[in-house]
Amino acid sequence: MAGHISPKGTYYAIFGILMVLTLVTVYVAYQPLGAANFPVAIGIAITKATLVILFFMHAKYSSRLTKLFVGTAFFFLAILLGLSLTDYMS
Amino acid sequence: MDTTVTAPRVTYLNHEHTLASWLLTKDHKRIGILYMIVVTFAFFLGGIFASLIRLELTTPAGDLLSADTYNKMFTMHGVAMVFFVLIPAVPAILGNFVLPLMLGAKDVAFPKLNLISWYLFTIGFLFTVYALVAGGVDTGWTFYTPYSSRASNTNVMATGLGVFITGFSSILTGLNFMVTIHRMRAPGLTWFRLPLFVWAVYSTALVMILGTPVIAITVLALAIERFLHFGIFDAALGGDPVLFQHMFWFYSHPAVYIMILPPMGAISEVIAAFSRKSIFGYAFVAFSSLAIAIFGFLVWAHHMFVSGISVYSALVFSFLTYAVAIPSAVKTFNWAATMYRGAIWLKAPMIWAIGFLGLFLVGGLTGLFTAALGVDVHLHDTYFVVAHFHYIMVGGAIMGYFAGLHFWWPKITGRMYSDIWAKVAAIIVFTGFNLTFGPQFIVGYLGMPRRYYAYPEEFQVLNVLSSAGASILGLGYTLIAIYLVASLFKGERVGANPWHATGLEWTTQSPPLPHNFEKQPVVTEDAYEYTKREIKVV
Amino acid sequence: MSDALAAHGAHGHAHHPAQQHHFDTLDQQHEAATLGMWLFLITEVLFFGGLFLAYMLYRVWYPAAWSEASLELNVVLGGVNTAVLIASSLTMAMAVRGAQTGLRRATMGWLVLTMVFGLTFLVIKYFEYAEKIEHHHVPGPTFAFPGPNAGPAEIYFSLYFLMTGLHATHMVIGFGILSVILWMAYKNRFSPEWYTPVEISGLYWHFVDIVWIFLFPLLYLVDRAHHFA
């Protein structure tokens, strides 16, 4: 079966980055950035999630279809959140 | 069908006989029939509720039922018809049966999961029936908070659980179909050679996968709010009851496209087959299905124009609602154009399809009224809305289901029903239907609110007309049941392709083999190539 | 989509024991299964999405209550749990790799590690819940929260319990799935030709990890700076 086999090093590296990002997100949370705290926290979370999806879940090496599906999920999540906000933010 | 056809020796129906061979079957065709049994039952149940509703409404005073009973009637009617009839009707019955056949596959991608889906569906239905037997539920099919979470003392939990479980059946079916379409197509069956029914089912599956989880979590949150007194929608804590409506309609609007897209697909098949022509604008019809599925997620708050959403939001949603009407318009015009210079064979399925066109038109076009902000303020929650959605769901989707059922019935059973009776039934249903729901547009514009069990006297005439129509309608549906059942015993046996139609499902025997095809079919031409080749008469 | 074309090869040759009759090749079966799992995960995204919507709305409406209520959560436990889950994702990825490369013992080892991490997460979560119960932070009649923001704080905790509860439920299910996979690995069902079940269980497990990656900052790290700067 022709699945992509990542070298162990990749996994360990990703793991390291994820751990560092976790520390960063905790650290940043205690810094008074005002309105920027929330976007930074979400930004880090999105980065972490992307790493997991790309490398641990092999999306990087998967078919275009798989990538499309991943995109679809977040696209429709954005619709759910975004269009509801047209009501609540105005 | 001049020649007598002998029955095939081995079919999916007769190769095993035990009850277990049905209840444990992984054959998509048998599962389709299992769905048909439960859905038909739910339809008659919902129909009985509808009859009681209409009976009560013949007089302005609330005299036949008590107010609470009436409220339970329309709730159970809506729940049964939406979640247990229309959402599964075409995809789970006809889709299950013909999709793998159309693809030239031996089965769906995950046959076991398919069976599990049916069990989930049935268990969900049983929960709902339990809720009914244990005293009913009275929230309306929309379960709006805070009535559902705080005020109602009926079986909201059991019904919610039923909807939740059925939701998973829907998700798994959608997933199964989508993978099947991606991975199980016969050699040569490229995307643009697919029958349009497949495109419709694919789009439906997309909506099922993306929308259903949101209703699941919404119902779950509602149940927890009700049962454990959590407070997500609770105004007393500062929560927003309207949030529930956003979450509910995020699913339930796209869900109306779950209900209409597959019948639209069936209509494409029927119209092409009985016009003996390729579909006019194949690509447009195919992509309009996808467009409806995707844009369908952008319009949900058109159910909430007077629910206290912001004016700005209302504008956005009204505009998007008009945008999503366009692909439906494209489909309608393409169907009509397909008939141009066709060789139109007016058999029963085609009559049903033409009925669909007429009623769907009225239903869809009246959606343009409710989408119009200034008018919807008046129309919202009146009988106009009731008429709109019955035209589209009963006149459109149910008619479309019957068109498809009449089309594939000989494939499913190997027998032909009485063409004359089928046409008579179509005409009775069409007439009764218009009599039932036509007057509701008027009484709605006059201001009669929905979910009223007693109403001012001036509305009586129109309501009596409506009730009279409903009895004709009921008669029509009963007639269908009679001649279809009769055909099982007395119907003429048919060969592989009684309609001389294109499509892989017509190349295998009727009823098909347990594993569908004798040998792997290979596709070398586009869908609906009636004009290019000799049609094999079997 | 030539794969579908190619997939229907000649019949009659010996099938791999894992291959089901309605598929033509093991590859086709593998692709169908992974695609199915991805689709299921799309569903899961929107399943949690409904709660994220509620979260977002009330966070915007009640920033003060959100920040006060969030202080009641234990960042240390939450942070440790984040690390534990990320570690379990690593071990899961390694387990899949083990299966891909045909290393049965390694696969089983990594699976066991993953399950241990998963269990650790649940145990820590249990202690967190116990603390919340003790402090009357469970929404409902017994809910108590000092100060004027009790109402919105109750909404916060409703969401906290719904979100983390649903997440924990997914963990428990994942634990069950991994148990089966472990058993299958023990029975030597997997090989470089056939490791689909390990892979799709992995996808599920990683997804559950991702949900937590969002829950942690959203629930635990609301506006900490405001209170500690």
Place this chain on the structure above:
Amino acid sequence: MFPRISLFPAQASTMAAQVDLLYLFIVGVTAFFGILTTIVVIVFAVKYRTNDPLKVGDRIHGSIPLELAWSIIPFIISIVIFWWSAVVFFDLQRPPDQTLEIYATGKRWMWKFQHLDGQNEINELHVPMGRPIKVTFTSEDVLHSLFFPAFRTKADAIPGRYSSVWFTPTKLGEYHLFCAEYCGTKHSGMIGRVVVMEPAAYQAWLSGSVPGMSLAARGERLFSELACNTCHLDDGRGRGPSLVNKFGASEQLASGGAVPVDEAYVRESILRPQSKIVAGYQPLMPTFQGLVSEENVMALVEYVKSLRATAQAAAPAAAHAESTAPGAPQESR
């Protein structure tokens, strides 16, 4: 033999004719498309019918120009409908200045109306002809919806929020008033009538019906009964801000930002005082949630409103200034 069935409810407000006109326009457009398509289908079905199952149709696959035409033309028509209906909608949502204010609460299963002069009515509403009237209302339990078919307007009553509808009655008479949002057992019994009277007759009715205390006066009494006045002194030297001239202005908040002081804000200040703290003040004010009914909150709101010493229309007029122009989405809820 045949009773006459009217197709329209009474047109009894300035908006009714506008809505009906738009409605008729859509009827025209949709009837055109509906009838056209139906005729085409029937003509084809008759003209090209055959009984020979082996005959095939012509080889026609489609036409891009046609596809474009029947996508673009309906789209343009939709935009026209959308635009027109948006304009009507804005008119329906934006009350003109100088409305006669009436407060209402919905609860299962009745509507209670409170006039400014203190008259209360249940399931009945008396209004003068020719004056714009704004009904501000909320719900004490579940959702309801206040629906006046003759005025072509309705809005949901939502617990925890204020909604409003407005209309200018143009025809004397009695009209229906319905609850349009399902609310349980007697949803269909939550109905009543609205009586449109000559202004003079309305005045007579006002003075003739139970001479109560005016709404603002009741609010004033509550203001001292509930000891609001111990903190809110008129000169602003109390623990809370002075409420004089507050209504219609905009309030600076401690968290930064500002809010318009409208009915909803005053209500929130009373029931959830801590959710928005006025800049320069401590969060001292206790919540009155559970201590005052929605009706009394309305009296308090009206009292706070009445504390506007000067120009009545100054502030709210600003909010409604360009009331008919779409694209001005600053509706406050």
